[in-house]
Amino acid sequence: MRTATPALSPGMKVALLGGSFNPAHEGHRHLSLMAMEKLQLHRVWWLVSPQNPLKDKAGMASLEARLASAREAADHPRICVTDIERRLGTAYTADTLKALTARHPHVHFIWLMGADNMVQFPKWRDWKTIARTVPIAVYPRPGFTLKARLSKAAQYLAPYRLEAADAALLPLVKAPALTFIEGPEHPASATEIRAARARSGQTAWTPSR
Numbered sequence: 001m002r003t004a005t006p007a008l009s010p011g012m013k014v015a016l017l018g019g020s021f022n023p024a025h026e027g028h029r030h031l032s033l034m035a036m037e038k039l040q041l042h043r044v045w046w047l048v049s050p051q052n053p054l055k056d057k058a059g060m061a062s063l064e065a066r067l068a069s070a071r072e073a074a075d076h077p078r079i080c081v082t083d084i085e086r087r088l089g090t091a092y093t094a095d096t097l098k099a100l101t102a103r104h105p106h107v108h109f110i111w112l113m114g115a116d117n118m119v120q121f122p123k124w125r126d127w128k129t130i131a132r133t134v135p136i137a138v139y140p141r142p143g144f145t146l147k148a149r150l151s152k153a154a155q156y157l158a159p160y161r162l163e164a165a166d167a168a169l170l171p172l173v174k175a176p177a178l179t180f181i182e183g184p185e186h187p188a189s190a191t192e193i194r195a196a197r198a199r200s201g202q203t204a205w206t207p208s209r
């Protein structure tokens, strides 16, 4: 089932949380709600990726199943689950952002990610272009919070960093810009969920919170 583009109006502040959501879980919801509060966002869009270019296809549930899992886990009127990358035909985040910012020039998009993604961000195609396209917010994650702060990408973006106290300004400033959102870590992980399901003999996962 295809999803419609979530409604947008000029001036809206929208965080984009890209992910495999294989499956979606309470950690995704937690970081989205914390970002909404700290960055004073109108919406968080969950961009369910057809296929992360750096991840193995083996073990990846179908896009439909992952979208269904995300819809169930989101459970919030301002979290919008979207298959926009399938509809745009984009696999790389740089291409997705180029298309979205061109289509919606009056929307304040930011890229939201967990600290683990920030650590591997320099492996993404055109990561410096991404950083010049939209402001970036990073949420703590067990095992990665400090690593993200010391990461190569954080060092590159250090001159453009907003302190946590100013995080609400992030969606309104011009990229490049970076903030580390402060909030409690959440232990949920899709890898853990898949491993637990495999141990319990489940062949396929079902949507989970």
Ligand SMILES: Nc1ncnc2c1ncn2[C@@H]1O[C@H](COP(=O)(O)OP(=O)(O)OP(=O)(O)O)[C@@H](O)[C@H]1O
Residues within 6 Å of the ligand: 017, 018, 019, 020, 021, 022, 023, 027, 028, 031, 112, 113, 114, 115, 116, 117, 139, 140, 141, 142, 185, 186, 187, 188, 189, 190, 191, 192
């Ligand atoms: N518990 C969490 N805390 C902080 N960020 C998270 C958490 N879970 C997911 N994220 C972030 O959400 C985005 C999408 O994550 P993804 O769908 O890959 O989930 P995951 O649990 O990291 O999956 P996997 O274990 O399969 O890699 C990424 O930016 C990731 O860093």
Ligand SMILES: O=C(O)c1ccc[n+]([C@@H]2O[C@H](COP(=O)([O-])O)[C@@H](O)[C@H]2O)c1
Residues within 6 Å of the ligand: 017, 018, 019, 020, 021, 047, 049, 051, 052, 053, 054, 055, 091, 092, 093, 094, 117, 123, 124, 125
């Ligand atoms: O553009 C890239 O090169 C790139 C490389 C790795 C990951 N990403 C994006 O990062 C987001 C998080 O992916 P994942 O699988 O860790 O949830 C998702 O939107 C991916 O498309 C993007």
